[in-house]
Amino acid sequence: MSTARDNGQRSPRRLLRAVVARLLSRKRTRATDPGTNERVAVVATLLPGSRERAAEIIAGGAPYGLSLAGFERHSVFLADEVVVFIFEGAQIEGLVRDLVNDRASSAEFAVWAPLLKGTPVLAREEFHWRADQSK
Numbered sequence: 001m002s003t004a005r006d007n008g009q010r011s012p013r014r015l016l017r018a019v020v021a022r023l024l025s026r027k028r029t030r031a032t033d034p035g036t037n038e039r040v041a042v043v044a045t046l047l048p049g050s051r052e053r054a055a056e057i058i059a060g061g062a063p064y065g066l067s068l069a070g071f072e073r074h075s076v077f078l079a080d081e082v083v084v085f086i087f088e089g090a091q092i093e094g095l096v097r098d099l100v101n102d103r104a105s106s107a108e109f110a111v112w113a114p115l116l117k118g119t120p121v122l123a124r125e126e127f128h129w130r131a132d133q134s135k
Helices: 012-025 053-057 094-100 105-116
Strands: 037-046 073-078 080-092 115-126
Touching: 037 094, 037 105, 053 073, 053 105, 094 105, 105 115
Parallel strands: none
Antiparallel strands: 037 080, 037 115, 073 080
């Protein structure tokens, strides 16, 4: 299996910093109250043949303390060629930035580097619906 380094890709820490830079450089698409939970997704393309290893990593759980970092929820979706990390919490941009800037936490992301093709991209929530909010 090829590795991120073999494919001329950046280190895991640089990949994460690129994602956070994208997160912080864009203007918010909608205003939220400071205590309102927000969601953000990090979408990464997997190298061919990497799905099985990705599933093993996911089965091990998050490599960092999600509740200690301030997140309310975290989900990971896995397809054959893509992995999607969903983070939810109040002031999500700051939480993600803090997670990536923490050396201990960000070092744990290194396990993903050999599986990724290119730089992960950030997807901001543009629409959300809940039954208890319908009119």
